[in-house]
Amino acid sequence: MELYLIIILVLMILGSIYSLNASDLLSAVISYGIVGFGLVIAFLLLQAPDLAIVQVVVEVATLIIMIATIKNTQSKIPKMEFKPKIAVYYAITLIAALIFLIVFDRATGCLSEFGADTMRMAQPYIDGVEHTKSANLVTGVVFDFRAYDTLGEATVLFTAVIGVLTILRIKGKKDN
Amino acid sequence: MKGMTIIVKKITQIICPVIFMFGLYIILHGHLTPGGGFAGGVIMAGAFILQILANGNILPKLRKEEEGLEFMESAAILGFLILAGLGLLFSGGVVFFANFLDKGELGKLISAGFIPLENIVVGAEVCAAIATIFIAMVVYKDEEGK
Incomplete structure (x- = not known):
């Protein structure tokens, strides 16, 4: 398994280096997608399907949004x-x-060695199944033990949307 | 933004409800199987984005949709806070986000107290947020070009 992880990590590093040096912004964004989708496979290899689902969906959505942004602006980098x-x-x-x-x-x-001490941290959460009665351990942690963090995440997303709307509205008004 | 050919539109009509239902499934089964509010919400937003990419910009309709999504997002985050406050109320003012509902049986669809409710609220919030960002980019770009 570690061999596969190393191969994927090397691919991700190569993709990010190429996206730094690409002359066209579109190919830079697409080669940056290698990093995201490589991360999906890495998550699957490390047995984290929750994170893999979120990562693959968010990666697709952000790629579409980034390509739309590039189409609306310029795609050449000044030399x-x-x-x-x-x-x-x-x-x-x-x-x-x-x-x-x-x-x-x-x-x-x-x-300590990779993965050696995970049970020391995770054991209270695993025992917490009896407490939360949620069969999916990750959801039990995210929405019960660490619900504050989820509130913070939701607030960050809310703020981001408000920021985008504000900037776009100002731009629309100026041209009128 | 222009729409695409009739083939793409038809395929989108067939595929979009399935994607939307899959997102709902992931949200509702968030406490049983991998996934949850965040993943399901983004999948539902993906159905919106696919529709817009295929059918192009129908401006008055999209404008209305954006206002509705903004309202949905604000209402969802308010609902999340209200759930947290109810936990505070029912635990006698001790624990914010206290799980105050009946826990039920491990592994059943209706179990785990208010975790499914939180999943639904967060899913609505994320779906509305991502779809709003995309629709705003399309709408304001086209208004600028006029």
């Missing part, structure tokens, strides 16, 4: 010419990435 200043930026980015990798390696070395 940058190479200056000596940019080489400095590249060097700084490389050094920062190196430092991050070293710190990340140190930090993950302190953790």
Whole structure:
């Protein structure tokens, strides 16, 4: 299973690197879809069907919305010419990435092995089935133990919609 | 936005009710099988988006639909808060989001107290939110072009 996960993760990284370097915004968005759909398969391999369903549906919806946005605006990226200043930026980015990798390696070395300690956290939630009587453990956690978080998520979505409507309405009024 | 050919329209007519029913199924069985309010809501919004993509923009109708969806979203999030407040009320002012209904039997469709109700409310909220964003983009773009 870990071999499949590694293959999918490498594909996802390649897709995101290509979407950074693509000359056309449309192909950038589509190659970014590789990341989303690769994540779906990763979730399925890690036995999280709840997350996989949400991810696949949200990925399709956001792809459609992003493509609609690109169709309504321009799809070309202005080209940058190479200056000596940019080489400095590249060097700084490389050094920062190196430092991050070293710190990340140190930090993950302190953790226990992948998947070893999951039952320590999950056991109270599994016992909670008797408490919530919800056969789907994830829903039991999301809507009973962690209902506050769900309220926060719903509020974020509500705020996002209000923001989109406000911006679009202002734009429509100006042109009239 | 223009509509597509007659073939696409007909296929959409056949397929959209099925997608909508599948979303409803996922919401209603959220406490038994994988899925829940969020996934089901986005699937239902997908049915809306498919209809608009196939049939194109019928402006006055879409305008009305957007207002209705806005109302639905606000009402759904208000309902979620009311459910939480009822939990506070029935537990004697101790626990916000207390599960105050009868729990029932594990594995039955009507069980788990008010978790199915919460699923329905969150599903309505998510469906209305995603559909509103898409419809707003279509409607205001076309008004701008006029």
